[in-house]
Amino acid sequence: MEVDMGRQREVEVHLQQSRTQDVMTLESESKPPEMTLERAVSLLTQENEETLILAASHIQNQCFKSADAKKMVYYLRGIGKLLQLLDNDNEEVQRVAAGSLRNVVFQSSENKMEVKESDGVATILSALKSSRDVETRRQLAGLLWNLSSHDLLKERLSRDALSVLTQSVLVPSSGISEGENPKDELLADADVFHFATGCLRNLSSAGPDSRKAMRHCENLIDSLIYYIRGTIADYKTDDKSTENCICILHNLSYQIEAELPKKYTQDLRESRLNLAPEPKSVSCFPQRSAKITEHLERRSPLLEEKANPRGIEWLWSAITVRMYLSLIACSVRPHTQEAAVGALQNITAGNGAVSEAIAFTIVQRENGLQQVKKMLQEGESDVKRTSISLIKNLSQHQELHPDIVTQVLPELVGMLPNDDTGTDLPSEVTVSLCHILNDLSQSAPQHVRAIVNQGALPKIFSISRKDSGYGPTRAGQAACVLLHTMWKHSDLHGAYKKCGYRKADFINARTTKAVNSGRN
Structure with a gap:
């Protein structure tokens, strides 16, 4: 399962705006221009930290509200400027820049790829590795989670992010190294851990290399x-x-x-x-003991x-x-x-x-x-x-069949669809159920008897007649093979006849064809 992390909640920036406006008032008696996305992006190259915080916060809030704002940030080339702010010495600038990027890339493949093309992954990982501020780390981990939902970023993140996420987040937050490094324990945070494992969850689905x-x-x-x-x-x-x-x-x-x-x-x-037990050296029946030992080990x-x-x-x-x-x-x-x-x-x-x-x-x-x-x-x-x-x-292991029959057979038979009522399960489940019952039926007649006693036969016959218009469905074919197997136990033929079933119900052109097609 792959998920986009979800947008950062809109942050309150009134205090930041107030302080910034006071500074501007001292410098100029004129009212500062209204903040727009265009102006906010243009201000990201300023040196004044209050201005940077105000600009990045505006971008963060606008991108929370509107998908069009994300497109505008892309066209204004704001993503690269925000990435540069992750290297800023001011922790608050880093934090707001990370939060802005987190919203900018949310559900935007174009913006995620822009981060990749701007070598942003390395910048983000460097910031996460060096930051000691919990809120900044939350924003950075959330940003990585959002990025990890894009298939073309998974390879890069799988190559570069695993060690940083593990050592900077998983180890301190999981508690595995508790007591070994007190400084690292200060980095422990439930939200950062949640976001980082969300990122890793996406990466783990990327393929064999990941x-x-x-x-x-x-x-x-x-x-x-x-x-x-x-x-x-x-x-x-x-x-x-x-x-x-x-x-x-x-x-x-x-x-x-x-x-x-x-x-x-x-x-x-x-x-x-x-692990194999050694045969006992003292035995009246050494050959038989060896066979018993082999059987038990098997x-x-x-x-x-x-x-x-x-x-x-x-x-x-x-x-x-x-x-x-x-x-x-x-x-x-x-x-x-x-x-x-x-x-x-x-x-x-x-x-x-x-x-x-x-x-x-x-x-x-x-x-x-x-x-x-x-x-x-x-x-x-x-x-x-x-x-x-x-x-x-x-069920591939015959020695486990008695346990399966004893403990879960009623549930297995109960999940087979009836003639008049289906189930909420896909047809592939019916195929698997028939395969399980076929495995059980091959090993011992008492297992077949147990299957019959659970009322499975009417269901199996019904499934075996299912046709797609071009021949039996996969479930129908699996049921046909099961019926063929159930008839092999000759000591059950009398019981079948008492229930009103004949050999032709089990062995017919349809079931024989299903068995032969499985062999080919």
């Missing part, structure tokens, strides 16, 4: 994790900064297994191997508990998995819920040992399906959709 840069930026992930764990401990999981932080982690976990450097994948493979490949993960290691840590589940349990903010579930979906999406271990950790060690069940029951549409995608990943 994700890579953010994953390897020192202290960035550590600060986000520390902050979220703190809000969980303080029962404050619904603040906006927590939402920003979890959305960043959600994006950084995307395709994590595929994008990890080989160094990490090799370390993780070795770590997984080291059944529960849990994540290694590393006490002090650092940087990118947090993204697959068991501690982080627990943190996500805690957010799902505690937060009522839909975006926070969706991001936490989405992060779990991302880190269980691969085919490697790490994704598998995370899946088993969620279900068997952390009892995480109970939190997912809550989202299926109470979550908004997007949260439910993401929760279904997570369960689809979990």
Whole structure:
């Protein structure tokens, strides 16, 4: 999700105007000209600090009120002049200039690009790095958030802004370095942190290069994790900064297994191997014991508990998995819920040992399906959709099927559309539901029996008949494959017939074609 920060509220400037007018009165008995945008921009090159503050404040207020004012500032070449004021020695001049720029670029792609072309990013970052004034830092961080919503600025910001935002804002405001540097603690501010994480939230969605840069930026992930764990401990999981932080982690976990450097994948493979229990040397049945040991290890490949993960290691840590589940349990903010579930979906999406271990950790060690069940029951549409995608990943592992059937099957079947009534969920969710039920049906007949007992068959038959006019819909095709799988369990044929169903309902030209097309 990308957002423009929102305009700075209109500031009161009566005191500034009064002082400036008094100075002018001493210098001249004539009344000062009426302030206009043209005059304000022309005054930005003056040396008098009161004049600069008055001019920049006028621009700030006019751009808050009117989109046309932003265009006028662009055509008057005022953006470059405002950027120059960020280097002014007077803190108040810096502050008002930053606030003006924040309004000037809000929802204006043209003005954002003008900042970029004027090398304004470097100027803004330099000001943020050096400023100790909280209000100035708020304006600068808000300005960066606004700029970060433009796709063409994301690459530049991902390259140049990460370290400054992390060291100047995230580290002092998250509390991760509390006690280490008292001077930095003076920079801590909830609003600056909120604006900075809003900027990083936008950057984290920019693509693989931005994700890579953010994953390897020192202290960035550590600060986000520390902050979220703190809000969980303080029962404050619904603040906006927590939402920003979890959305960043959600994006950084995307395709994590595929994008990890080989160094990490090799370390993780070795770590997984080291977790395998050694066979007991004393045994009456050594071969059988070895098989049992192998089976148990196969059944529960849990994540290694590393006490002090650092940087990118947090993204697959068991501690982080627990943190996500805690957010799902505690937060009522839909975006926070969706991001936490989405992060779990991302880190269980691969085919490697790490994704598998995370899946088993969620279900068997952390009892995480109970939190997912809550989202299926109470979550908004997007949260439910993401929760279904997570369960689809979990259903790839047969050993987890009993837990899925026991804990969330009623909710899964309940989300299938009826013949006469649809759902508020997109058709892709129906496809995923059919895939999950197909996975469950392949592993054991008792799972199929449980699906039937939940009243799923009429829904599945109805979905299988859905046609787009050019053939079965994707959902219809998935339901056809599911029916074909359900008939494979011969010991259930009698139960089907008692319910009034025949073989032809399960195995027919439509279902056979769906199965064959899936193989091709």
